[in-house]
Amino acid sequence: MSRTFSPSSMLQQLPEQFFAKLAGTAAALKQEGHDVINLGQGNPDLPTPEHVVQSLQEAAENPLYHKYSPFTGWPFLKEAVAAYYKREHGVTLDPETEVAVLSGAKTGLVEISQCLLNPDDRALLPDPGYPDYLSGTSMAGADVTFMPLKQENQFLPDFGQLDSSVLDEAKLMFLNYPNNPTAAVANSRFFEETVSLAERHGICVCHDFAYGTIGYDEKPVSFMETPGAKDIGVEMFTMSKAFNMAGWRVGFAVGNASVIKHLNLLQDHLYVSLFGAVQHAAADALNGPQDSVRELTDTYKKRRDLLISGLRDAGWEVPAPAGSFFAWLPVPDGWTSEAFADKLLHEAHVVTAPGSGFGPSGEGFLRVGLVQPEERIQEAVERISKLDVFQQ
Ligand code: PLP
Numbered sequence: 345m346s347r348t349f350s351p352s353s354m355l356q357q358l359p360e361q362f363f364a365k366l367a368g369t370a371a372a373l374k375q376e377g378h379d380v381i382n383l384g385q386g387n388p389d390l391p392t393p394e395h396v397v398q399s400l401q402e403a404a405e406n407p408l409y410h411k412y413s414p415f416t417g418w419p420f421l422k423e424a425v426a427a428y429y430k431r432e433h434g435v436t437l438d439p440e441t442e443v444a445v446l447s448g449a450k451t452g453l454v455e456i457s458q459c460l461l462n463p464d465d466r467a468l469l470p471d472p473g474y475p476d477y478l479s480g481t482s483m484a485g486a487d488v489t490f491m492p493l494k495q496e497n498q499f500l501p502d503f504g505q506l507d508s509s510v511l512d513e514a515k516l517m518f519l520n521y522p523n524n525p526t527a528a529v530a531n532s533r534f535f536e537e538t539v540s541l542a543e544r545h546g547i548c549v550c551h552d553f554a555y556g557t558i559g560y561d562e563k564p565v566s567f568m569e570t571p572g573a574k575d576i577g578v579e580m581f582t583m584s585k586a587f588n589m590a591g592w593r594v595g596f597a598v599g600n601a602s603v604i605k606h607l608n609l610l611q612d613h614l615y616v617s618l619f620g621a622v623q624h625a626a627a628d629a630l631n632g633p634q635d636s637v638r639e640l641t642d643t644y645k646k647r648r649d650l651l652i653s654g655l656r657d658a659g660w661e662v663p664a665p666a667g668s669f670f671a672w673l674p675v676p677d678g679w680t681s682e683a684f685a686d687k688l689l690h691e692a693h694v695v696t697a698p699g700s701g702f703g704p705s706g707e708g709f710l711r712v713g714l715v716q717p718e719e720r721i722q723e724a725v726e727r728i729s730k731l732d733v734f735q736q
């Protein structure tokens with residue numbers, strides 16, 4: 345008889361995987377034969393640029409890459425990351441000591457808690473926020489203080505609201521701009537305040553720059569552009585969103601040399617870096633023409649405009665997102681996030697993510713992903729417009 349083995353207490357304390365549940369609901373409705381429009385997830389819908397795919401095809405034939413890659417990644421990839429940051433953000437990085445290759449930013453965002461936190465240490469997390477920050481802090485057994493992101497503060501945390509004892513205790517802070525799920529962007533002044541706070545309280549800042557290329561009005565600011573940022577923190581960047589390479593699993597941590605060293609040490613014990621041909625193609629993407637990146641942002645902008653103007657025409661007062669490929673929509677009066685997401689799901693067959701799934705301060709909002717073609721977004725808007733709540 346097959347035995348059932350009990351999971352470790354570390355596994356038992358993991359939070360529920362919110363996105364997995366969401367994917368299940370959409371799949372179940374499809375199975376029932378409904379034409380479901382899934383705007384609930386953050387999976388880029390468009391293909392990787394052709395020149396990057398070609399680079400992988402060629403590199404796959406190189407026997408050098410059939411061997412184990414160097415443990416911390418090929419030097420040419422780390423050099424490409426440093427060159428990219430120099431060109432795009434004017435930031436100087438030492439490729440060997442200030443760049444770590446990650447199997448996607450998600451990995452690094454979870455690993456950094458294992459690297460820096462002991463049980464009962466404190467971490468500061470944005471609320472609402474990308475759920476994997478909590479996955480990492482839970483695995484480390486750390487305590488967490490949430491920093492509410494409120495509309496009246498442009499969805500930036502109000503550091504003045506944090507107790508000084510909490511700040512003194514905190515070892516790690518997660519930030520993420522352009523933000524998932526609120527679609528807000530940060531400015532240089534906010535990042536300067538962050539560096540000054542982190543210096544005063546000895547906090548390591550981990551800035552998640554996953555949507556770093558997707559800003560609609562201005563080019564998003566890298567945290568690394570802030571004077572002193574490298575002294576107190578790191579930034580995680582990914583190929584997933586900028587180059588539609590979510591399935592390739594390529595990301596980077598850049599910045600503070602001690603944190604990069606810790607990440608590399610942990611990874612030495614867990615992985616042998618990425619397939620060399622994937623690293624080769626990722627370097628080509630970073631070093632090559634960036635037209636596809638700009639075109640992609642234009643595509644999301646068109647989708648954003650279609651969604652926002654359509655919903656406003658229907659009578660739903662929604663703000664336009666400033667960055668990322670999400671829209672963060674306040675639910676109509678009298679509804680909770682979950683109840684309104686349920687209504688959209690069952691009456692319009694449109695999947696959205698209830699804001700409360702990203703933390704208590706997400707209550708009252710829905711996250712909508714701009715990861716469907718314009719026709720599907722138009723169709724979603726038409727179905728939503730017909731709902732009784734918009735008929736008065
Ligand atoms: N950070 C944020 C805010 C995200 O939304 C995502 C993906 O959805 C990631 C990180 C993960 O990126 P990657 O594909 O590099 O693991």
